[in-house]
Amino acid sequence: MELRHLRCFLVLAEELHFTRAAERLHIEQPPLSRAIKELEEEIGVILFDRDRRGTQLTPAGAAFLHDVRRLFTVLEQAQENVKAVAAGLRGCLRIAISDGSVDWRLSSFLAHCREEEPEIEVRLSEVPLAEQLRGLRSGDFTIGLAHTADVGEGIVTEPIWQDPLMIAVPARHELLAHKAIPLHKLNGHPLILCDPQVCEGYYRELTRLLRSLEREPNIVEHASSLDMMLTLVGAGYGIAFTTAARIATSQRSGVVARPLAVDSAIITTYLLRPSDNALSPLLERFIARLHSQVKG
Numbered sequence: 335m336e337l338r339h340l341r342c343f344l345v346l347a348e349e350l351h352f353t354r355a356a357e358r359l360h361i362e363q364p365p366l367s368r369a370i371k372e373l374e375e376e377i378g379v380i381l382f383d384r385d386r387r388g389t390q391l392t393p394a395g396a397a398f399l400h401d402v403r404r405l406f407t408v409l410e411q412a413q414e415n416v417k418a419v420a421a422g423l424r425g426c427l428r429i430a431i432s433d434g435s436v437d438w439r440l441s442s443f444l445a446h447c448r449e450e451e452p453e454i455e456v457r458l459s460e461v462p463l464a465e466q467l468r469g470l471r472s473g474d475f476t477i478g479l480a481h482t483a484d485v486g487e488g489i490v491t492e493p494i495w496q497d498p499l500m501i502a503v504p505a506r507h508e509l510l511a512h513k514a515i516p517l518h519k520l521n522g523h524p525l526i527l528c529d530p531q532v533c534e535g536y537y538r539e540l541t542r543l544l545r546s547l548e549r550e551p552n553i554v555e556h557a558s559s560l561d562m563m564l565t566l567v568g569a570g571y572g573i574a575f576t577t578a579a580r581i582a583t584s585q586r587s588g589v590v591a592r593p594l595a596v597d598s599a600i601i602t603t604y605l606l607r608p609s610d611n612a613l614s615p616l617l618e619r620f621i622a623r624l625h626s627q628v629k630g
Contacts, residue, residue: 347399435479463482476617495602526556578593
């Protein structure tokens with residue numbers, strides 16, 4: 335089995351059209367057909383169904399596609415790593431950020447890492463939680479940060495930071511009569527929540543908390559960012575959940591934050607990593623440094 339066979343398979347699996355796949359590969363259609371036939375004969379499995387309606391992956395082909403994509407991801411990472419070494423770097427960490435879990439502590443931590451190991455390349459990607467989990471399982475990401483530990487099999491989660499939840503309300507709002515707002519006082523008030531597609535894990539934690547309310551929460555808006563959420567609060571559209579860390583860096587005129595009078599009203603930031611991968615020395619140092627910062 336040669337790499338060219340796998341590349342032909344991958345492109346055809348994505349295009350499901352021999353002519354388009356051949357154009358992408360810059361070859362004629364007959365060599366592509368031969369490569370697929372040779373691959374199927376070598377592994378003894380039919381990978382594509384071909385009929386008058388077109389070309390489709392067989393169930394075996396779909397399973398094979400998952401592994402081939404993972405293989406090419408590893409090859410791409412190997413190329414990037416060797417280029418990094420040639421450029422004077424000694425490794426690369428790919429960190430996925432989800433649920434809006436970026437705050438000043440991450441900036442401080444990454445700055446500390448650059449001081450201690452400037453030869454290590456760190457790449458950050460802000461992605462939805464579902465994409466982060468797919469990337470961790472496929473090897474696209476080394477580790478991730480998110481606001482939920484409910485991530486399914488194959489992923490290890492470790493709590494890193496915890497923040498008390500707060501309620502952002504418009505200035506001169508009746509809830510400001512409370513120094514700490516009881517949860518049941520939210521009943522009936524219009525709520526602005528984060529977009530569940532953008533901050534899936536964070537949204538899960540908030541809805542879990544809201545289940546204890548006597549009435550169904552009155553959700554009037556979903557905001558895709560903290561800035562939009564605070565803008566809507568300041569304009570009087572409703573009240574919103576935030577955290578002490580976020581509100582400290584996003585002060586907004588016309589918006590006041592109060593803590594919730596609920597001890598369990600906290601948001602945890604979790605470190606996520608694949609469970610089936612042995613920790614490299616680089617990643618061990620990175621995680622140890624992160625835990626050290628948390629304790630400090």
